[in-house]
Amino acid sequence: xxxxxxxxxxxxxxxxxxxxxxxxxxxxxxxxxxxxxxxxxxxxxxxxxxxxxxxxxxxxxxxxxxxxxxxxxxxxxxxxxxxxxxxxxxxxxxxxx
Amino acid sequence: xxxxxxxxxxxxxxxxxxxxxxxxxxxxxxxxxxxxxxxxxxxxxxxxxxxxxxxxxxxxxxxxxxxxxxxxxxxxxxxxxxxxxxxxxxxxxxxxxxxxxxxxxxxxxxxxxxxxxxxxxxxxxxxxxxxxxxxxxxxxxxxxxxxxxxxxxxxxxxxxxxxxxxxxxxxxxxxxxxxxxxxxxxxxxxxxxxxxxxxxxxxxxxxxxxxxxxxxxxxxxxxxxxxxxxxxxxxxxxxxxxxxxxxxxxxxxxxxxxxxxxxxxxxxxxxxxxxxxxxxxxxxxxxxxxxxxxxxxxxxxxxxxxxxxxxxxxxxxxxxxxxxxxxxxxxxxxxxxxxxxxxxxxxxxxxxxxxxxxxxxxxxxxxxxxxxxxxxxxxxxxxxxxxxxxxxxxxxxxxxxxxxxxxxxxxxxxxxxxxxxxxxxxxxxxxxxxxxxxxxxxxxxxxxxxxxxxxxxxxxxxxxxxxxxxxxx
Numbered sequence: 035x036x037x038x039x040x041x042x043x044x045x046x047x048x049x050x051x052x053x054x055x056x057x058x059x060x061x062x063x064x065x066x067x068x069x070x071x072x073x074x075x076x077x078x079x080x081x082x083x084x085x086x087x088x089x090x091x092x093x094x095x096x097x098x099x100x101x102x103x104x105x106x107x108x109x110x111x112x113x114x115x116x117x118x119x120x121x122x123x124x125x126x127x128x129x130x131x
Numbered sequence: 132x133x134x135x136x137x138x139x140x141x142x143x144x145x146x147x148x149x150x151x152x153x154x155x156x157x158x159x160x161x162x163x164x165x166x167x168x169x170x171x172x173x174x175x176x177x178x179x180x181x182x183x184x185x186x187x188x189x190x191x192x193x194x195x196x197x198x199x200x201x202x203x204x205x206x207x208x209x210x211x212x213x214x215x216x217x218x219x220x221x222x223x224x225x226x227x228x229x230x231x232x233x234x235x236x237x238x239x240x241x242x243x244x245x246x247x248x249x250x251x252x253x254x255x256x257x258x259x260x261x262x263x264x265x266x267x268x269x270x271x272x273x274x275x276x277x278x279x280x281x282x283x284x285x286x287x288x289x290x291x292x293x294x295x296x297x298x299x300x301x302x303x304x305x306x307x308x309x310x311x312x313x314x315x316x317x318x319x320x321x322x323x324x325x326x327x328x329x330x331x332x333x334x335x336x337x338x339x340x341x342x343x344x345x346x347x348x349x350x351x352x353x354x355x356x357x358x359x360x361x362x363x364x365x366x367x368x369x370x371x372x373x374x375x376x377x378x379x380x381x382x383x384x385x386x387x388x389x390x391x392x393x394x395x396x397x398x399x400x401x402x403x404x405x406x407x408x409x410x411x412x413x414x415x416x417x418x419x420x421x422x423x424x425x426x427x428x429x430x431x432x433x434x435x436x437x438x439x440x441x442x443x444x445x446x447x448x449x450x451x452x453x454x455x456x457x458x459x460x461x462x463x464x465x466x467x468x469x470x471x472x473x474x475x476x477x478x479x480x481x482x483x484x485x486x487x488x489x490x491x492x493x494x495x496x497x498x499x500x501x502x503x504x505x506x507x508x509x510x511x512x513x514x515x516x517x518x519x520x521x522x523x524x525x526x527x528x529x530x531x532x533x534x535x536x537x538x539x540x541x542x543x544x545x546x547x548x549x550x551x552x553x554x555x556x557x558x559x560x561x562x563x564x565x566x567x568x569x570x571x572x573x574x575x576x577x578x579x580x581x582x583x584x585x586x587x588x589x590x591x592x593x594x595x596x597x598x599x600x601x602x603x604x
Contacts, residue, residue, distance in 0.1 A: 046488040049495065050446065051453075051468075053476045054484075061481070066489060068547045073435040073493075076505045086507030087514060089338050089368075090563030090587075091325040096367035105365075111231035117460035126455050127467045 037067045134158070135297040138203055138351045139378075142244065145202035148191065152184035152202030152246065159204035159248045162295045169276070170268040171289040172206070175249045179215030180204070183246050198244030199358065205240065206290045206299040208283075209250035210257055210333040213237055220333045221265040222255040224452050224459045224478025234331030235366065236300060236342050236359045243358050251286030251299060255480050256449070257307055257335045259283050260552040263543050264482040271539070273315055274577055278536040281314030283307040287345045288315040298346045298355050304335045305437050306531075306556025308343045309568035313531035313580020316570045318601075319345045320352040323588045324563035325370035327356070328363030336444035337368075339437075339560035349569065349598040353378045356590070373591050380595040384603070385419030387596065390524035394430040395555050401534045403574035408530050411571045411581050414603040415528075425524055427516040430558055432509055437557035438550055439493050439506035446490025449483060485546060510561050517562045521586050526596055529555055531568040531580030555582060565590045567597045571604050 038046075043062045047054045054062065109122060118125040135141065144150045160180070163172055184202065191197050207213055210220040212230035219225045237247060254264035262270040262285035270285045272278040273292040280289040284301030288311035291299050301308040303321040312319025320343045327342040334340060344355035357377040362369040391412060396405065416422045454460035454474025461477065464470035479487070493502035520527060532552060542548045559566035564587045571581035583600065585593030 043488065046491045046495075047484075050450075050487045050491045051471045051475050052479070052484055052487065053472050058481075058484075062485060062488060065546050066485060066492075069438060069485075069489060069550065070492065072547055072550075073439050073502065073506075075432060075435050076439070076509055077501065079429075079432060079505070079509060081505060081508040081512065084508040084511050086504055087510040088507060090514070090561075091368055091370050093325070093368065093370060098364065098367075103364075105232065107232050114231070115228055115457035117454065117457075118462075124456060127464055127470045129467045 038063050038070070133347055134162070134294050137348065138200065138297050138354050141203050141297060142197070142199055142201045145187070146191065146197040152187040153181065155202050155204050156180045156184040156246055156248060159296050162293070163249055166293045166295060169271045169273065169289055169293060171252055171270045171286040171293060171295070172249045173209045173219060173221060173252050173267060173286070174216040176213070176215040176247055180246050180248045183241070187244055198242065199354070200240060201244035203245045204248045204296050205245050206249045206251050206287060206296045207237060207247055208253050208287050208299070208301050210253060210302060211237055211300060212331040213247055213250065216250055218250070220256050221253045221267055222478070222483070223266045223480065224474070226459065228457055230331070232331060235328035235363045237331070239359050240355070248296065249290070251284070251290050253286055254283040254482065256333065256483055257283040257302055257304060258445070258482045258486055260306070260310055260549055261542070262286060263539065264480065266480045269539055272536045275536065277538055278577065279314065279539050281311030281532070281536060284345060285311045288312050288317050288319065291315070291317050291345050291347060298344050298351055300342065301345050302332060302335070302340060302342055303560065304340050305441060305560050306553045308345060309531050309556050309566060309580065309582060310552065312345050312568045313578065314536040316578030317345050317347060318349055318352050318570070319343070319568045320356060320594070321559060321566050322356060322360065322590050323565045325368050326372055326588070326590065327359045328366040328369050330363055330365035334448040336441040337448065338440065338444060341560070349567070349594060349601050350378070352567070353380070353594045370588070375591060377591050377594055380598045382592070382595050382599070383419070384415060384599050387420045388523065388525045389415060389420050389422050390425030390520055390527045391422060392430065392527050392529040393424050393426045395529035399533050399554070400530060404530050404534060404579050407572040407574060407579040408581060411600065411604050412528065415600060418603055423524070425520050425527065427513070427520055429509060429512050429516055433513055433558040433561060434550065434554050436506045436509045436513070437553070437561060438489070439502050440510065440561070442486040442490035443494050443503050444490070445486040446494065449479070449487055452478065454478070513558060514562050517564060526593065527584040529582050531555060531582040535574050535577035535579060559584050563587050565593045567593060569597055569601050569604070
């Protein structure tokens with residue numbers, strides 16, 4: 035299962051919105067497979083009856099009042115890194131033909 | 132001998148008017164310039180640093196009570212958002228990014244008078260163990276230029292040992308503070324999960340990411356940590372800190388129960404590293420510590436667990452890099468989907484792409500239960516084994532890394548060999564316990580790191596013990 039084919043890598047890339055050159059596909063087929071083989075050791079461990087852990091702080095919900103707090107950051111500060119803006123808004127390419 | 136005194140002494144000298152913040156900033160910037168051949172620094176912040184120094188000097192002249200870090204220059208890993216320079220995380224996709232606000236950790240240090248003078252190199256997005264995955268350059272080890280400094284906070288550790296600053300900040304997701312500290316001969320402290328706010332730090336794996344200091348001494352690390360630690364409204368994952376100062380060390384080695392981790396002292400360990408670790412253990416025994424061997428049977432599986440959970444969280448965190456709100460974007464894209472793909476495919480380096488795809492694989496329907504969920508269950512098992520070990524031991528001890536610094540280029544073509552470097556550090560991240568690497572001698576001129584782990588949220592005890600150990604090694 036863990037030895038990936040070219041098609042597997044292309045599918046993963048598609049899911050992650052990456053486009054790979056043929057050389058990159060070969061490269062990742064070759065060096066992702068050993069990592070997956072390594073992590074497959076967990077398949078043979080007896081983990082019956084054990085609950086999964088997703089975080090280790092012991093915290094549950096962290097509530098705060100739903101109100102505007104002024105941290106001194108302006109819309110202009112936030113927009114200065116945006117590649118394309120118009121009228122103080124983020125401009126993106128068209129979504130449908 | 133370092134050109135820098137203890138951090139508390141530097142701040143005191145500034146407060147007493149014996150030295151100015153401006154002089155310290157100049158001294159630091161000169162040292163950065165003198166050591167440029169090591170490629171530890173991505174950007175300096177001379178203008179803002181000098182302005183802040185001038186302000187602090189003026190305040191002191193006016194009789195304003197100076198902060199606990201008055202005039203102390205420091206360097207932040209370039210995945211901390213800072214004013215006065217770009218923040219790139221050593222990635223091409225963030226080249227040119229100007230932070231709209233600063234990380235909470237930076238704000239807290241500045242509030243005490245510290246001055247950020249530069250941003251340190253790292254593996255891009257902190258993905259790596261050598262800084263060779265930086266999209267810009269590889270940092271050289273201060274002890275041997277043909278060797279890596281470790282990673283991912285390699286620039287930060289090298290900067291401290293090259294005497295550029297008295298302290299630097301790092302981030303540790305699977306060992307990224309402790310490993311470069313060990314390879315460079317510094318002290319590297321990874322606090323308990325949640326003790327330092329991560330607001331304004333580029334996220335890698337959110338369930339294990341922590342922030343910590345890299346310094347020359349445990350006392351310096353404790354002081355910097357004491358100022359950064361504590362809840363932050365901007366990071367809802369932060370937890371309560373101990374109310375006492377982390378700087379007031381307590382206890383003696385005599386009677387302290389220290390467990391040597393059996394799984395990390397076995398055949399995978401470089402004999403020269405083992406010799407140094409055995410010496411440190413013998414010194415602790417002579418000082419009256421009660422040394423025993425402790426086994427955590429699931430530890431050999433921790434790395435496999437980590438390299439499922441970490442890429443899964445990386446793939447999720449890096450999905451925000453879509454070229455729309457910030458970061459690299461290609462104007463020639465035809466539609467939105469194309470725009471995402473072009474930004475990500477050009478902007479991300481090989482290691483980020485690899486981790487994104489591994490993460491996508493282990494989270495995809497059909498494999499989720501077999502990989503991600505099993506890793507989460509193993510994480511529970513590890514936590515239980517640590518709890519059991521800490522019933523009988525006050526601290527756990529091991530090498531930080533199985534080897535000393537390796538040659539540049541040696542592992543770069545084999546990601547699995549690179550990942551194996553983290554074998555002794557990842558468990559503390561998965562479990563959430565504090566861990567520190569302190570220097571424990573050298574082998575062939577290259578530093579060896581001793582790792583000490585403590586109980587979760589008992590960081591003061593760990594720092595106290597590390598301070599004691601540092602005196603006798």
